[in-house]
Every structure is written in structure tokens, then in C-alpha cells.
Amino acid sequence: MEMIISPSILAADFNILGEQIQEVKRSGAKYLHIDVMDGMFVPSISFGMPVISSIRKQSDLFFDVHLMIVEPLRYVEEFARIGADLITFHLEAAEGQVEETINRIHQAGCKAGISIKPATPVEALLPWLGKVDLILIMTVEPGFGGQKYIPASTEKIRETRRLLTERGLSTDIEVDGGITADHISLVTEAGANVIVAGSAVFRGSITENVHRLLGQRQ
Ligand code: DX5
Numbered sequence: 001m002e003m004i005i006s007p008s009i010l011a012a013d014f015n016i017l018g019e020q021i022q023e024v025k026r027s028g029a030k031y032l033h034i035d036v037m038d039g040m041f042v043p044s045i046s047f048g049m050p051v052i053s054s055i056r057k058q059s060d061l062f063f064d065v066h067l068m069i070v071e072p073l074r075y076v077e078e079f080a081r082i083g084a085d086l087i088t089f090h091l092e093a094a095e096g097q098v099e100e101t102i103n104r105i106h107q108a109g110c111k112a113g114i115s116i117k118p119a120t121p122v123e124a125l126l127p128w129l130g131k132v133d134l135i136l137i138m139t140v141e142p143g144f145g146g147q148k149y150i151p152a153s154t155e156k157i158r159e160t161r162r163l164l165t166e167r168g169l170s171t172d173i174e175v176d177g178g179i180t181a182d183h184i185s186l187v188t189e190a191g192a193n194v195i196v197a198g199s200a201v202f203r204g205s206i207t208e209n210v211h212r213l214l215g216q217r218q
């Protein structure tokens with residue numbers, strides 16, 4: 001599977017967000033990871049609709065929107081309308097509404113992703129395999145950038161890929177949190193193919209960092 005880098009703008013310099021997104025595009029990354037936090041599902045609050053619709057006007061990158069909000073169903077159509085390409089919501093935040101959330105994301109014309117926190121077992125995903133386009137395994141506790149990769153995540157990625165393969169599915173597996181160029185091969189070898197990176201992209205030169213993550217020479 002082709003490896004895709006999805007730089008997380010949570011780590012960007014918001015004074016020059018537009019310029020940095022253009023550099024992300026030039027660097028060869030295909031996705032842009034957009035973390036929406038509501039201060040309820042996670043302790044922090046990031047940014048929401050006005051920021052996304054504004055950057056959509058200047059960028060044709062694939063908008064990978066990661067909703068860390070309670071009852072994501074409430075906002076599916078809104079995020080689709082302002083330009084999300086993929087909407088990923090948390091299983092833990094959508095109790096009793098998972099199927100409807102997936103269906104509404106698809107009806108709105110977007111790809112649907114489902115995410116689990118570090119403490120949620122992979123088995124909780126079983127009913128939804130084959131219904132979503134992407135599975136996001138959180139490799140840190142959601143809420144903040146710049147944390148350390150949780151080593152137990154590797155086994156969860158491997159297990160998820162195994163469950164998918166057993167069912168003849170080639171669903172994307174995304175990983176998010178604490179990924180650096182030093183151990184990116186650990187997660188790709190375990191079966192992840194969409195790699196979120198915040199600090200590892202925006203700290204220093206975006207172009208050099210993306211190339212390093214992609215395993216290219218500068
Ligand atoms: C954490 C967010 C991540 C974060 C990753 O809750 O979902 O997308 O920006 O940042 P790094 O790569 O710095 O861990």
C-alpha cells in the first residue's frame with residue numbers, strides 16, 4: 001500500500017498557516033490532518049469551521065478531518081459542506097450512533113473514518129470493519145500534540161491489519177500521535193499506511209521533514 005503522510009496543522013504556526021499549508025503541498029504530502037477538539041471529548045479546544053472553510057479556499061490537499069468531539073453526528077453535514085474529504089470520528093464519542101454517523105458521512109459525499117483511543121481494544125471495531133474507509137488508531141492519548149508514541153499501539157495496528165486482511169479488506173489504517181522519522185517504519189511494517197505527523201513536520205523545515213518521513217533524500 002502506498003504510504004501517505006498527513007501533516008497535522010495543530011503543530012503549525014497559525015500566524016502563517018496559509019504559507020505553511022502551501023509548503024506542505026510542495027513537499028509531497030498528500031493529506032492535511034485537521035484536528036477539531038471541543039474541550040469535552042478531550043480537554044483542549046483547537047479550531048473549527050471558520051478555519052477549515054478559509055484554508056479550503058487556498059488548498060486542494062485532501063482534507064483529513066479528525067473530530068475529537070462528543071456526538072459527532074451533529075456536525076457531519078457542516079464539515080462536509082466546508083470541504084472535508086475524510087471525516088473521522090471517535091467510536092467512544094458516538095455511542096449508539098456509530099452506524100448512523102458512518103451513513104451520514106457517506107451520504108454527505110465524504111470518506112468515513114472511525115478512531116479508537118489507546119485504552120479502547122481493537123475488538124470494539126469489529127462491527128464496523130467493512131463499513132468504514134479508514135481506521136485511525138490513536139498512538140497517544142488524544143488532546144495534545146507533541147506527546148510520546150505509546151509502544152503498545154504497535155500491536156493494535158498489527159491486530160487491526162490482521163482482522164482486515166482475514167476479511168479480505170484493504171481499508172486504510174491511520175496512526176496519529178508521536179510519530180517521528182526514527183520509528184515510522186515500525187508503524188508501517190505493522191500495517192499502517194496513513195501517517196499523521198504534527199511536530200515531526202512543523203518543527204524545523206517542513207519540506208525536509210516530509211521528505212525524511214517519506215524516506216527520501218533531501
Ligand atoms: C492529538 C492529535 C494529533 C496531533 C499529533 O490529539 O490528534 O493529530 O496533532 O501531533 P504529534 O505528531 O506532534 O504527536
Ligand code: ZN
Binds near residue numbers: 008033034035176196
Ligand atoms: Zn489527529
